[in-house]
Amino acid sequence: xxxxxxxxxxxxxxxxxxxxxxxxxxxxxxxxxxxxxxxxxxxxxxxxxxxxxxxxxxxxxxxxxxxxxxxxxxxxxxxxxxxxxxxxxxxxxxxxxxxxxxxxxxxxxxxxxxxxxxxxxxxxxxxxxxxxxxxxxxxxxxxxxxxxxxxxxxxxxxxxxxxxxxxxxxxxxxxxxxxxxxxxxxxxxxxxxxxxxxxxxxxxxxxxxxxxxxxxxxxxxxxxxxxxxxxxxxxxxxxxxxxxxxxxxxxxxxxxxxxxxxxxxxxxxxxxxxxxxxxxxxxxxxxxxxxxxxxxxxxxxxxxxxxxxxxxxxxxxxxxxxxxxxxxxxxxxxxxxxxxxxxxxxxxxxxxxxxxxxxxxxxx
Amino acid sequence: xxxxxxxxxxxxxxxxxxxxxxxxxxxxxxxxxxxxxxxxxxxxxxxxxxxxxxxxxxxxxxxxxxxxxxxxxxxxxxxxxxxxxxxxxxxxxxxxxxxxxxxxxxxxxxxxxxxxxxxxxxxxxxxxxxxxxxxxxxxxxxxxxxxxxxxxxxxxxxxxxxxxxxxxxxxxxxxxxxxxxxxxxxxxxxxxxxxxxxxxxxxxxxxxxxxxxxxxxxxxxxxxxxxxxxxxxxxxxxxxxxxxxxxxxxxxxxxxxxxxxxxxxxxxxxxxx
Numbered sequence: 074x075x076x077x078x079x080x081x082x083x084x085x086x087x088x089x090x091x092x093x094x095x096x097x098x099x100x101x102x103x104x105x106x107x108x109x110x111x112x113x114x115x116x117x118x119x120x121x122x123x124x125x126x127x128x129x130x131x132x133x134x135x136x137x138x139x140x141x142x143x144x145x146x147x148x149x150x151x152x153x154x155x156x157x158x159x160x161x162x163x164x165x166x167x168x169x170x171x172x173x174x175x176x177x178x179x180x181x182x183x184x185x186x187x188x189x190x191x192x193x194x195x196x197x198x199x200x201x202x203x204x205x206x207x208x209x210x211x212x213x214x215x216x217x218x219x220x221x222x223x224x225x226x227x228x229x230x231x232x233x234x235x236x237x238x239x240x241x242x243x244x245x246x247x248x249x250x251x252x253x254x255x256x257x258x259x260x261x262x263x264x265x266x267x268x269x270x271x272x273x274x275x276x277x278x279x280x281x282x283x284x285x286x287x288x289x290x291x292x293x294x295x296x297x298x299x300x301x302x303x304x305x306x307x308x309x310x311x312x313x314x315x316x317x318x319x320x321x322x323x324x325x326x327x328x329x330x331x332x333x334x335x336x337x338x339x340x341x342x343x344x345x346x347x348x349x350x351x352x353x354x355x356x357x358x359x360x361x362x363x364x365x366x367x368x369x370x371x372x373x374x375x376x377x378x379x380x381x382x383x384x385x386x387x388x389x390x391x392x393x394x395x396x397x398x399x400x401x402x403x404x405x406x407x408x409x410x411x412x413x414x415x416x417x418x419x420x421x422x423x424x425x426x427x428x429x430x431x432x433x434x435x436x437x
Numbered sequence: 438x439x440x441x442x443x444x445x446x447x448x449x450x451x452x453x454x455x456x457x458x459x460x461x462x463x464x465x466x467x468x469x470x471x472x473x474x475x476x477x478x479x480x481x482x483x484x485x486x487x488x489x490x491x492x493x494x495x496x497x498x499x500x501x502x503x504x505x506x507x508x509x510x511x512x513x514x515x516x517x518x519x520x521x522x523x524x525x526x527x528x529x530x531x532x533x534x535x536x537x538x539x540x541x542x543x544x545x546x547x548x549x550x551x552x553x554x555x556x557x558x559x560x561x562x563x564x565x566x567x568x569x570x571x572x573x574x575x576x577x578x579x580x581x582x583x584x585x586x587x588x589x590x591x592x593x594x595x596x597x598x599x600x601x602x603x604x605x606x607x608x609x610x611x612x613x614x615x616x617x618x619x620x621x622x623x624x625x626x627x628x629x630x631x632x633x634x635x636x637x638x639x640x641x642x643x644x645x646x647x648x649x650x651x652x653x654x655x656x657x658x659x660x661x662x663x664x665x666x667x668x669x670x671x672x673x674x675x676x677x678x679x680x681x682x683x684x685x686x687x688x689x690x691x692x693x694x695x696x697x698x699x700x701x702x703x704x705x706x707x708x709x710x
Contacts, residue, residue, distance in 0.1 A: 131604060151607040164605035168623045177619075181610035231609065 080143040082107045082267045083128060083235055088137035090123050090291075097123040099291040100137065105235070105269065110261050112270040112278040114314065115288035121271045123291070125237050128269065130154045142234060152181070157228035158237040162244060163220050165212045171223050172208030175199065178231040198226040201260070218249045225257075229264060236261075238270045242277060254281055275314055279303075287311050307348055308435050312360040319366070319401035321359045325433065328353050333433040335359050339397025341375055345431030358436045363390065363404035365430045369413055374425025379416045391416060393424060453683075459676035468670025478677035485678055488661040489685070491647070495572060495657070496640035499579035500587075503636050504629065506580065507587035511628075512621075514588070515595035527592070530585050538582055542649040545581065549574045549650065570652030578646040583639065587632040594628025595621070630697045634690070641686050658682045 081104035090098040098120040105111055113121035126132040127139055130151035139146050146154060157178065165174050175195045179186055199205050202222035207215070215223060221241060228236055238257075242250045258281050261268045272278050278285050279299045287294045287302065287310075295307045299315070306312035309320060323337035325347075333347035335357055343359040351357050368377070368391060377393040380400060389410060391403045403424055405413075416422055460478055465471040514526055533541060547553050549568040559565040568574055598621060606616040644659025651660075658678065665675035 129608060131607075150612075151604070152610050152612050156608075158605075158608045160601055160605055162601070164599065164601040166602060166605070166620060168620075177606070177611075178609035181615070227609070 079107060081105055081140075082142060083269075084138075084140040085124065085127070086138040086140065088124070088127055088134040088139060090120075090127060090132055091135045096291050098127070098134075101293055103286060103293060103296065105267060106284075108265050108267055109283045110258070110268045110270070110281060112272055112282040112285045113288055114272060114275060114278040114285050115294075116273055119288040120291035121273075121286075121288050122239060124288070125158075125239055125269065125271045128235060129156055129158050129237055155231075155233055156235045156237060157231050157233040158239060159221075159224045159228050159241045161239045161241070163224040165220060165223055165227070167212050169212070170208065171199075171204070171210045171212065171215065174212065174223055175208075175226045175230055177227060194230055195226075198230040201229065201264075202226045203256075217244055218253065221245065221253065225260075229260075229266065233266065236266050236268050238268060240271055240273070242272075242274070250277075257281065275316070279315065285315075287314055305348070306360065306432065306434065308437050309358055309360065310437065312432065312434060317363055317402060319361045319363065321361070321398050321401075322436065323357065323359060325351055325353050325355045325357050332429060333357075335431075335433050337398060339395075341395075341397055343426075343431045343433070344428040345433045346429065347433040348435060350435055351433050356436060357433050360432045360434050361401075361426055361430065363402040364388075364406075366401070366403045366424050366426045367409060367413075368393070368403050368405055368416055368422050368424055370422055372423070374423035377422060377424045379418050379420050379422065382416065382418055389415075393422075395424070456676045456679055459673050460680045462673040462676075464671045464673055468672070470672045473673075478674045479681075481674060482677060482681055485658070485661045488656055488658045488678075489681070491572075491655055492641060492657045492659075492682075493685070495575060495579065495647075495655075496637060496643070499576055499583065499640050500633050500637045502576065502580045503583050503587040504633060507584055507591055507632065508629070510584075511588050511591035511595055515592050515598075516600075516621075530588055533581075534585060538645060539649075541582070542578055542646060545574070545578050545650055549577065569650065570654045572651075572655050574650040575647050575655045578650040579640060579643065582646060583636045586635050586639070590631040590635065591625060591628040594625040594631075598624050626697070634693070637693070638686065638690065641682065641689075 083105040085101045085103045088098060088101045089096065101120075101124055103124075113124055115121050123132060127134055128141075130146070130149060130153075133147060141149075141154065141156065166177065169177070172192075172195050175198050176191050179191050179194060195208060196205075199207060202225050204219060204222050204226070207219070207223075212220065212223070221244075224241070241257075242253055245253060254277060257268070270278070270281065282299060284296060284298055285302055286296045289310055295302060295311050297305070302311055302315045306315060312318045313320070321335070321337045321341070321343060323335040323341075323343065325333055326336050326342075327334045328347055328351060331346060332344060333351055335343045335345070337343060337359065343361070345359055345361075347357075368379075375395050375398070377395045379391055380394050381392040383390040383392075387407055389405045389407075391405065392400055393403055394400045401424075459470050461474050461476070462470050463473040463475060463477075510530075514523060514530075518526055546569060549555075551569075553568075555565050555568055602620050602624070603616050606620050607613070611619060642659050643657055644663055647655055647657045648660055648663075651657075661678055662675055662682075665671050665678060
């Protein structure tokens with residue numbers, strides 16, 4: 074991947090977008106690396122689509138700058154940006170055939186490329202999205218998944234510097250979505266085009282991206298690789314958005330050498346790595362992933378009652394209840410089950426975790 | 438026989454048959470119809486050539502003028518106008534319909550007559566052109582009267598146009614004016630085809646506007662029919678003129694539909710009727 078000296082393929086510099094009193098994006102700073110797969114992740118209304126539309130040129134930032142390949146492009150209209158988008162509902166032209174849809178971008182170039190050149194590029198693009206021979210079809214003859222491939226072909230044929238994907242999988246069913254995710258990822262690797270995906274689906278973002286930019290209320294909360302975000306979330310919001318997590322509220326009693334101690338209800342203590350800004354005496358939360366907690370019949374740990382059990386194949390997920398901490402999730406591997414055996418709903422046991430396994434986060 | 442078929446026969450086919458039968462008859466001495474079988478009425482069609490000529494010139498011209506004026510208006514209403522004002526503006530397009538075309542044509546008689554626009558022009562020293570009773574006056578009346586019928590179908594097709602397609606077009610490198618030609622215009626063709634068909638067919642049968650603004654100098658086939666049936670009471674000849682008009686209309690409409698079909702890539706949403 075890109076090293077530090079290379080110019081980023083795209084950059085947002087303090088980019089802000091206001092609609093009257095509403096701030097859709099607040100001072101976004103982000104530099105996008107050449108050839109990476111970056112996702113904007115967040116709930117609807119978090120500003121991720123605004124960020125994408127600013128890159129495409131459909132929105133002009135009220136303040137700040139948008140750079141493409143080191144050039145300021147704030148005033149460059151969409152049709153002059155070397156960027157292409159796969160729209161949420163594909164926005165394919167209903168009056169054109171599949172081939173004409175895909176050729177659309179090439180035919181806008183001046184001077185117009187020769188017809189033979191366009192035809193062979195279209196054939197190649199259809200090949201790439203695995204729809205060979207579908208050129209003469211009409212758009213409404215294509216299924217949802219096929220339409221999405223056409224939209225993809227229509228964008229990549231132009232060899233854009235950035236390929237923007239606005240929730241491209243939202244309209245597909247689960248199975249198809251999964252296949253498409255894998256395909257998209259493979260495509261990105263082979264083409265070497267920088268992909269920017271907007272999604273509210275954390276699994277999608279985690280499985281496909283090199284980096285994820287988590288957003289909330291028009292601001293960037295944290296940017297990092299999926300692993301970074303999973304292991305070192307900056308706050309509760311990120312921990313909650315990336316993977317499943319249990320949160321226990323408490324007060325920080327001590328912070329010392331990369332370790333913090335949190336006292337929770339009922340005198341339960343959680344020791345873990347503190348995130349930035351966690352200080353003694355503050356209210357904070359401990360974040361524990363379900364797989365970091367184990368269920369035993371021993372004497373160690375806090376007493377819990379099993380409320381529910383979900384068999385997930387390789388793992389079993391238990392919903393357990395502690396009188397002080399309330400309900401939380403425990404994920405047991407089959408291996409662990411072999412030692413401790415199954416817990417039935419209603420059964421009591423003990424939940425425990427390694428000191429240091431938890432993250433002590435600011436509660437925001 | 439199904440009730441619908443009976444209805445269709447009684448209300449549509451039977452009158453047409455009567456007209457065709459009459460067209461081969463003779464004028465009774467006191468006017469009206471007397472049974473006969475002669476082609477004389479059709480042989481005499483040439484004497485009404487001027488009416489056919491006017492109709493076949495002014496109906497297409499009026500349709501095209503309506504289209505040229507209605508398209509920008511519909512475009513503005515559907516795409517550019519502020520959503521808050523849209524309904525009000527649409528109502529303003531319909532409001533003239535609430536008054537009889539007769540009254541509105543009288544208004545035009547005054548406007549185009551000696552005391553109206555020509556007088557205004559002459560006070561500014563711009564000459565004193567004769568406007569009333571000219572093809573120009575008839576065309577003005579036609580465009581004024583039929584404009585809403587053209588605006589609405591085009592408005593509907595533009596309003597239904599998915600605006601994201603225009604973003605997609607821009608995203609793929611097309612400047613706005615080319616997006617209009619490549620996306621907006623072709624996708625609004627069904628509305629254009631419907632509007633043209635509607636206005637053209639009604640114009641072919643028009644008689645009120647030419648009667649009032651053409652003053653007997655610019656007359657349509659419709660005026661010839663009124664004259665033949667009500668004034669000279671020559672029903673058989675009137676019937677022959679009516680049959681000829683139907684035939685002319687069938688031919689032009691069929692040609693037109695063929696043309697739009699091909700243009701719209703054989704899509705069936707184009708056809709109106």
